[in-house]
Amino acid sequence: MAIYAMTGGATGIGGELRKQLTEGGHEVISVDIKEGDVIADLSTDVGRQAAVEGVRAKAPDGLDGLIACAGLPPVARPLSLITQVNYFGVVAVVEGLKDLVARRKGTVLIVSSNSAPMVPADDPYVQACLSGDEAAACAAVEERDGHVAYAGSKRAIATWMRRNTVPYAKAGVRLNAVAPGITQTPLTDRVFADEELGQTMRDFQASVPWGGMASPAHIANVMRFMLSPEADFICGALFFVDGGSDAMLRPDHF
Numbered sequence: 001m002a003i004y005a006m007t008g009g010a011t012g013i014g015g016e017l018r019k020q021l022t023e024g025g026h027e028v029i030s031v032d033i034k035e036g037d038v039i040a041d042l043s044t045d046v047g048r049q050a051a052v053e054g055v056r057a058k059a060p061d062g063l064d065g066l067i068a069c070a071g072l073p074p075v076a077r078p079l080s081l082i083t084q085v086n087y088f089g090v091v092a093v094v095e096g097l098k099d100l101v102a103r104r105k106g107t108v109l110i111v112s113s114n115s116a117p118m119v120p121a122d123d124p125y126v127q128a129c130l131s132g133d134e135a136a137a138c139a140a141v142e143e144r145d146g147h148v149a150y151a152g153s154k155r156a157i158a159t160w161m162r163r164n165t166v167p168y169a170k171a172g173v174r175l176n177a178v179a180p181g182i183t184q185t186p187l188t189d190r191v192f193a194d195e196e197l198g199q200t201m202r203d204f205q206a207s208v209p210w211g212g213m214a215s216p217a218h219i220a221n222v223m224r225f226m227l228s229p230e231a232d233f234i235c236g237a238l239f240f241v242d243g244g245s246d247a248m249l250r251p252d253h254f
C-alpha cells in the first residue's frame with residue numbers, strides 16, 4: 001500500500017480523494033488549515049515550513065505521492081491571499097517535499113483549474129508569480145479582480161508544473177496537474193453566494209457542454225488514477241476534467 005501526503009484534504013475535492021485513497025488501503029497524511037494530521041496555514045512561510053516538517057516527521061521513509069489540492073476561490077480577500085495559497089503555498093510544499101517523493105520514485109499531482117488558460121501567459125501578474133517574487137506578485141494582484149487573481153494563480157502553477165517536468169523527472173518524480181471544471185464543493189458555494197461573481201458562475205455552469213457540474217468524485221476518480229502505477233507514463237500533463245468547457249472555449253489549442 002502506498003503512502004501519500006496531501007494539502008487541502010479537509011473538504012471538497014481533496015476530502016473526497018483522501019476518502020477514496022484511505023478506503024483503498026493507502027495511508028494519507030492530510031495537511032490543512034482546518035483539520036487534518038498537520039494543521040498549517042499555507043499562506044505564510046511559517047505555515048509552509050510547518051507543513052513540510054509535519055509531513056517529514058510522519059513519512060521519514062518517503063512518499064509515493066504528494067497532492068497539492070489546497071486552494072482559495074476568486075472571492076477570497078485580500079486578493080493576495082489567493083496568490084499566497086494557490087501559487088506560492090503549492091510551490092513551497094512541493095519543493096520542500098520533492099526529495100521525499102523522489103526517494104520512492106513517486107508522483108506529484110497539483111490541482112490547477114480549467115480557468116488557467118483564461119489569463120494570458122504573458123500577463124504581468126502571472127509573470128510575477130513565475131519570477132518567484134512573492135511580494136511583487138502580491139502587489140501586482142491587488143490591482144486586479146478576483147477572477148484574474150484566481151485564474152492567474154492557476155495559470156502560473158500549471159506553467160510552473162510544465163517548466164519543472166523535466167528536472168523533476170530526472171530527479172525521479174512524475175509531475176502532473178489536473179484542471180477541474182466547475183465542481184460542487186464549499187469553494188463553489190462561496191462563489192455562487194457572491195453578489196459579483198455568482199451570476200457569472202451560474203452562466204458558466206449553464207454553458208458546460210457535457211451538462212451540469214462535477215461532483216468531487218468525478219475529479220477525485222481521475223486524480224486517483226493519475227497517482228496510480230497504471231498512470232506511470234503520464235508526465236507533465238495538464239489533465240482537464242471539465243465536461244468539455246476548455247475544448248468549447250479553445251478548440252484549436254491543446
Ligand code: NAD
Pocket residue numbers: 007008009010011012013014031032033034040041042043069070071072073085111112113114179180181182183184185186187188
Ligand atoms: P474546498 O474549499 O472544499 O477545499 C479547499 C481546501 O483547501 C479546504 O480543505 C481548505 O481548508 C484548504 N485551505 C484553504 N486555505 C488554506 C490555507 N491557507 N492553508 C491550508 N489549507 C487551506 O474547495 P475545492 O473546490 O475542493 O478546492 C480544491 C482545489 O480544487 C482548489 O485548489 C481549487 O482551486 C481547485 N478547483 C476547484 C474547482 C471547483 O469548481 N470547486 C474548480 C477548479 C479547481
